Amino acid sequence: xxxxxxxxxxxxxGVTVGSLYALIAIGYTMVYGILRLINFAHGDIFMMAGxxxxxxxxxxxxxxxxxxxxxxxxxxxxxxxxxxxxxLRSAPRMSVMISAIGVSYLLENLATYLTGGLAKAYPxxxxxxxxxxxxxxxxxxxxxxxxxxxLLLVVGLAFFIRHTKIGMAMRAVARDFDTARLMGIRxxxxxxxxxxxxxxxxxxxxxxxxxxxGQVSPMIGAMPxxxxxxxxxxxxxxxxxxxVLGAFIIGICESFIKANDAIAIFSNAFTFAxxxxxxxxxxxxxxxxxxxxxx
Amino acid sequence: MKKAISILLSVCLLCVLLAGCGGSSGGSAxxxxxxxxxxxxxxxxxxxSGQNAAGGKKEILGIEYAHSLYPTVSINGEEYAIExxxxxxxxxxxKAPTAAQLLISNDVxxxxxxxxxxxxxxxxxxxxxxxxxAIGTSCTNPQVTLGNDFxxxxxxxxxxxxxxxxxxxxxxxxxxxxxIVEAGDDYSAGFGNYFSEAMLKEGASCxxxxxxxxxxxxxxxxxxxxxxxxxxxxxxxSIETAPLIINQAREGGVDCQIMAGDTWDDSSIASRAGANAxxxxxxCFFDQTDEANAAGAAFVKGFLEWVNADPxxxxxxxxxxxxxxxxxxxxxxxGYDAYMAAYNAILxxxxxxxxxxxxxxxxxxxxxxxxxxLRFDENGDAVKNYVAIKTFQDGSIVFSDAYTG
Numbered sequence: 001x002x003x004x005x006x007x008x009x010x011x012x013x014g015v016t017v018g019s020l021y022a023l024i025a026i027g028y029t030m031v032y033g034i035l036r037l038i039n040f041a042h043g044d045i046f047m048m049a050g051x052x053x054x055x056x057x058x059x060x061x062x063x064x065x066x067x068x069x070x071x072x073x074x075x076x077x078x079x080x081x082x083x084x085x086x087x088l089r090s091a092p093r094m095s096v097m098i099s100a101i102g103v104s105y106l107l108e109n110l111a112t113y114l115t116g117g118l119a120k121a122y123p124x125x126x127x128x129x130x131x132x133x134x135x136x137x138x139x140x141x142x143x144x145x146x147x148x149x150x151l152l153l154v155v156g157l158a159f160f161i162r163h164t165k166i167g168m169a170m171r172a173v174a175r176d177f178d179t180a181r182l183m184g185i186r187x188x189x190x191x192x193x194x195x196x197x198x199x200x201x202x203x204x205x206x207x208x209x210x211x212x213x214g215q216v217s218p219m220i221g222a223m224p225x226x227x228x229x230x231x232x233x234x235x236x237x238x239x240x241x242x243x244v245l246g247a248f249i250i251g252i253c254e255s256f257i258k259a260n261d262a263i264a265i266f267s268n269a270f271t272f273a274x275x276x277x278x279x280x281x282x283x284x285x286x287x288x289x290x291x292x293x294x295x
Numbered sequence: 296m297k298k299a300i301s302i303l304l305s306v307c308l309l310c311v312l313l314a315g316c317g318g319s320s321g322g323s324a325x326x327x328x329x330x331x332x333x334x335x336x337x338x339x340x341x342x343x344s345g346q347n348a349a350g351g352k353k354e355i356l357g358i359e360y361a362h363s364l365y366p367t368v369s370i371n372g373e374e375y376a377i378e379x380x381x382x383x384x385x386x387x388x389x390k391a392p393t394a395a396q397l398l399i400s401n402d403v404x405x406x407x408x409x410x411x412x413x414x415x416x417x418x419x420x421x422x423x424x425x426x427x428x429a430i431g432t433s434c435t436n437p438q439v440t441l442g443n444d445f446x447x448x449x450x451x452x453x454x455x456x457x458x459x460x461x462x463x464x465x466x467x468x469x470x471x472x473x474x475i476v477e478a479g480d481d482y483s484a485g486f487g488n489y490f491s492e493a494m495l496k497e498g499a500s501c502x503x504x505x506x507x508x509x510x511x512x513x514x515x516x517x518x519x520x521x522x523x524x525x526x527x528x529x530x531x532x533s534i535e536t537a538p539l540i541i542n543q544a545r546e547g548g549v550d551c552q553i554m555a556g557d558t559w560d561d562s563s564i565a566s567r568a569g570a571n572a573x574x575x576x577x578x579c580f581f582d583q584t585d586e587a588n589a590a591g592a593a594f595v596k597g598f599l600e601w602v603n604a605d606p607x608x609x610x611x612x613x614x615x616x617x618x619x620x621x622x623x624x625x626x627x628x629x630g631y632d633a634y635m636a637a638y639n640a641i642l643x644x645x646x647x648x649x650x651x652x653x654x655x656x657x658x659x660x661x662x663x664x665x666x667x668x669l670r671f672d673e674n675g676d677a678v679k680n681y682v683a684i685k686t687f688q689d690g691s692i693v694f695s696d697a698y699t700g
Contacts, residue, residue: 006522009547013514116352116610117344119535121567131546138548213511214542215567217346217535223509258506258515265478265505 005137010255016143016212018251019150023205024228025235025243026157027198033174033238034194036093040100041080043225044107045199049073049206050122050216051111057123065123070203077199078192086188104225111218119217122210129211146208153201154244161240166193174238223268230275236285246286250274333375335368335647337637338382338403340394340418340429341410345386346508346535349563350410350626352611354432355381357630358407360601361638368641375647377638384414386533391417399425404647405640407633410626412436412482419446428653430636432629433557433580436485440675445649447656447675449632449666450580451682453482456556457489459682459698460529460578461497464490467552467576469527470499473520475513475540477532478505486531486556513540517547527552534558538567545571552576562613562622565690572687579625581666582683582694590663594631595623622692625683628665635664 024046031039052072056065084103088096131140161167166189172180173190181187209224210216228243231250235242250271257267278285339358342351358379367374380401382394391409395418398406406422406429409415415434422429423445431439431448435456440446464472474491477483487503494501502525504516520528528551530540537559544553552574559577568575583595602608602621612621636659641647644655661669670678684696 003522006518009518009521010515013512013518016514017512112344117348118352118563119349119567121538121563138546140546213539215535215538219509220511255515258512259519261502261504261519264516265507268507 009137010259011252012139012143014252014255015248016146016251017254018248019147020205020209020212021224021228021231021251022150022154022244022247023201023208024224025231025247026154026240027202028229029232029235029237029240029243030194030198032232034170034177034191035085035089035096037085037096037100038229039085039198040097040225040229041084041103041107042198042202043221043223043228044104044111045073045077045080045221046202046206046209046225047111047216047218047221048076048107049203050210050220051115051120053207053210054120054122054216062123062125066125066207069207070200073203073206074196074199077195077202081191081195086191108218108222115218117218119215122214122216125207125211128208140212142208142212146212149204149208150244153204154240157197157201157240166190170194227271230271233275234278234285236288239285239287242285242287333370333373334378335370335375335641336378336380336401336403337362337634338380338398338401338406338408338427340382340384340398340406340408340414341432342386342414343381343383346533347386347411347414347558349534349561349613350433350558350624351383351386351408353561353613353624354408354410354626354630356602356608356612357432357598357627357632358634360598360627361631361634363601364597365635365638368638370641370645370647384409384411384418386411386414388413388417391415392421394418395421399427403427404649405430405637405652407630407637408432409434412439412485413480415439415446416481419443422446425649426653427649428640428656430633430656432633433626434482435557436481437674437676438481438485444675445653447636447671447677449636449664449669449677450557450629451679452676453486453556454489455679456578456682457486457491458493459684460554460556461490461493462698463576463578463684463696464494464527464529464552464554465497465499467527469552471525472499472501472527472529473523473525474501474503475516475528475530475532476503476505477536478507480508480533482558483531483533487529490529490531510536511539513543514547517544517549520544520551521547521549525551527554529554531556531558534561534564537561537564538572541568541572541575557625560625560685560692562624562692565622565687565692568687569690573689574686576684576686576695578682578684578698580679580681580683581623581625581628582685582697583623584694585683585697588665588667591628591665594628594665598623598627598631632664632666632669635661636669 027042031037053065053069056068080103084099085096088099128142131138169185169190231246232243235246254267257270258264341355342348362379367376380403382397384391384394391414410433412434415431416438423443428445433450435453437452474487476487491501555577557579560579602612639661640652640655640659644651672678680699682698685692686695
């Protein structure tokens with residue numbers, strides 16, 4: 001077994017995992033940029049999207065379920081925003097964050113209650129499940145599709161933010177919430193669009209993630225959510241390219257750490273150690289906005 | 296108006312708090328006898344959530360079925376109704392003490408369970424302190440009963456199981472194995488260790504790879520295994536992790552023999568791993584097609600009837616497999632046998648006192664239980680020498696071999 005293909009195997013699995021974290025991290029970083037809120041419930045929206053797919057495809061078939069799942073995930077994100085975050089918009093930042101943690105627990109326990117706590121098998125999406133041999137390696141289609149799709153979506157999102165009116169409105173609200181409101185920008189609409197985009201990406205991420213691993217369980221959103229959050233902080237919370245880059249770095253490092261028997265057990269610890277180091281030395285992250293103190 | 300709403304909310308929250316405190320606190324009980332009758336409580340210490348939930352629910356079904364056949368026990372000439380008090384240990388050694396204390400505070404006389412040696416060990420010290428005997432169902436790690444006079448078990452233990460599986464691996468021609476173990480899990484680490492020792496004793500080589508609880512991505516471990524060229528994988532992991540390992544091994548191009556232990560006897564693994572699981576072997580306590588076991592056959596017939604009568608029970612048993620039948624996991628008879636041990640011990644002790652029941656258990660002998668005759672040795676372990684080896688075939692579990700003695 002040549003060491004190059006082994007190295008490539010590890011690298012590819014790191015890139016796949018990294019792109020899945022990236023899709024979730026974008027949701028975190030966008031919501032923080034605009035609302036200054038760390039949406040801890042985001043990882044659990046990702047988990048709920050997985051369960052939507054499991055239940056919908058049992059009755060409707062996979063092809064019809066995919067768009068429905070995305071719509072439902074977006075609806076869930078909007079519902080959470082309206083019910084749990086909007087009423088607290090004028091409250092201190094702590095309150096909204098606690099509300100987010102509350103929503104996270106609510107979703108996890110709701111899923112545990114409704115599904116009985118057992119993992120459910122995720123339906124197979126035909127073209128994603130194939131694998132083909134390249135040289136001496138077997139490469140799964142999904143390993144290639146995931147990073148490509150992620151990059152496509154990120155580029156699309158960057159275009160959207162730079163070249164459309166709503167994108168400009170989003171940037172304005174992120175820069176200065178009150179002034180944007182004074183200038184007549186419909187801030188509620190902007191926030192809704194933010195959650196729609198974030199939840200949509202989480203939905204796409206969930207389809208790719210669960211197709212790769214084959215099963216959904218109620219607590220499965222917690223760890224990827226946390227790692228995506230670390231990726232967002234690492235890249236500079238508020239910056240989308242930063243979050244994506246952070247996610248890929250975490251994914252690849254994780255993959256190589258797990259490959260080494262001696263330190264494999266520290267793969268999760270590495271991610272959180274990275275968080276601490278970033279916060280100590282570069283709290284705004286790699287590409288974060290530099291806060292200027294105005295006198 | 297706002298003040299009124301906030302006052303109303305506070306009152307509601309207080310009521311919820313108090314409702315939780317009163318009555319049967321948190322534990323669900325089977326319908327108790329009408330007031331005035333005598334009641335003896337048996338605690339059911341099992342995981343109904345977390346990674347071992349599937350196994351825990353199946354054991355509870357075994358216990359409930361036994362309870363439906365023997366709902367009362369006669370003590371000193373009076374009929375006592377047996378009440379089951381369930382506590383969920385969440386497959387988590389941090390939650391197990393809370394569940395154990397819940398049972399103790401509910402005044403149970405004897406405890407049945409649990410699935411998952413880690414939780415058994417965690418809860419065991421509380422049962423011992425409260426002098427309530429506990430009868431382990433399928434927890435196979437020796438530490439559960441060693442040094443704990445109040446913990447017994449109705450199944451075999453890991454040194455025995457590890458040696459059997461190592462024997463089997465060698466018979467299949469595996470000389471260079473890798474053991475995949477969940478870090479920090481007593482069952483996984485212990486069982487993996489015994490397998491490893493047995494392999495090394497025969498001159499074969501055996502390495503160990505660990506992963507963390509809750510891990511879903513094994514692609515790196517599989518890439519590692521492929522590059523090192525092992526010819527056998529032994530994975531004593533939970534029901535939830537099993538299909539991930541099987542699927543990711545086969546998808547990653549790892550073709551070697553995969554083996555495991557009693558935790559893999561679950562139809563949900565068969566359905567989630569599908570064709571990838573064909574040819575995977577594991578050891579377990581019981582097989583429903585074994586004609587030689589008369590008590591087993593009677594149990595299978597009665598249990599199937601009982602489960603099929605209620606869709607909730609079918610759901611808890613893992614639904615129906617490919618053939619439209621309900622499969623019986625080998626942990627269900629363990630639940631049944633543990634209940635029967637408790638029942639017979641109460642009968643022998645003629646008392647609801649924990650210490651008396653414990654003494655009765657120590658010398659207890661029950662014939663023709665589902666997994667064979669029951670007798671405990673000086674550690675409280677059942678004297679068992681039967682292991683069934685099963686395999687997966689096209690989404691169902693089939694019997695392959697039996698090992699006796």
